[in-house]
Amino acid sequence: MATDVVEAPSTPSQPPTHFGQTRHFYLAVDRLNFKMETLVDLLGMAGHRPSMPMVVCCSTRDELDAVCFAVSNLSYISLSCLYSDLAEAERALILEKFRQAMMRWNQNANDQSKDDSKIEKEEQKSHLIVVTDACLPLLAAGESPITARVLINYELPSKKETYMRRMATCLATDGIVINMVVGGEVVTLKSIEESSNLVIAEMPIHIFEMF
Template sequence: MAIDAADSPSSPSQSLAHSIGQSSHFYIAVDRIDYKMLTFVELLEEVGRRSGLPMVVCCNSRDELDAVCYTVSSLPYISLSSLYSDLGESDRAQILDTFRYATIKWNQGTVQSTGGEDVEEELKSHMVVVTDACLPIASSESPVPARVLINYELPLKKDVYMRRMAACLAPDGIVINMVVGGEVVTLKSIEEACNLIIAELPIQVSEIL
């Protein structure tokens, strides 16, 4: 299936306003649910091959998180982690810290191979897959400022869409929404409620990265 097209802010609301103000929002229309995962992989073929690119993928349920992780684990150009409810606190903290370090390197333009046995690992993009229940908690955890936030499953409410941005998106980041069939109505509702412009994703995804 081809694709159709430094310091933390003082409050989550300030972070959200900043994200909405500068981030770019896109959607991919998928004809049928059966083609969704294939379309997702095709998207990663374009986006995920950028060395060191920090990405977060949001799902509504643990089942979908597991399905995404199973598929992505076979892609050799992505370093994959996931946040789920029964993950230990120390493991969760390590995943978040590692991802934040990856975003620092990306923002500084210092993503490059240093040689040695870990060359391939260093040149991979970085992905964290998360459900809404396991997003970084504003009161006790810093956001993870991903360059790309992919809503593999579109949230049903605007508040959840906004929470994902506040927790997982850099101020100048890119949001890509995967939309199947009737979800176009939900997307339009979110677009209007959040005062956003959500455009169709360009065929040449490199144009927006």
């Protein structure tokens, strides 16, 4: 995985927010042209956990299209993309299928005796939604949050409000946020950390063993 050492964001002096059970990490990418390769490596790590429900957030449609293209051929990922010109019925179907995948994940997590070899092949895939900020679930309009186990910010938002909205609409309260950071974006990351009263640590190598 193409990474580099980036100075860790400072630890805030105040207690965490109501997202305190959520764990926040950053993954430093050495160069922009390594970013997609690093994402695929990251998803490969998650692919070893059957049925892992994940969301990748992008800021633009171009980046969403690029991520979906790169991930589409990964055999261990069941991929869905939410974009602005998606039909309402198809959008609802994607969200419902993901919620069902999340329910299966919770059931499997609660059944420690379950043999992974007995899980249907399609259900063993990690379930991934790629979405732009413009297409996040609309809680005010009655849509339910996605509540994934892992939220990957492929593009770091520039504002804390966007960061917090991604969490509120895409992540379970005890989930993990992974922020992909390139070069000068560490300044933006520190600003989000301080203004949101969060602790964002460097991502450990075996992050998916936390589940």
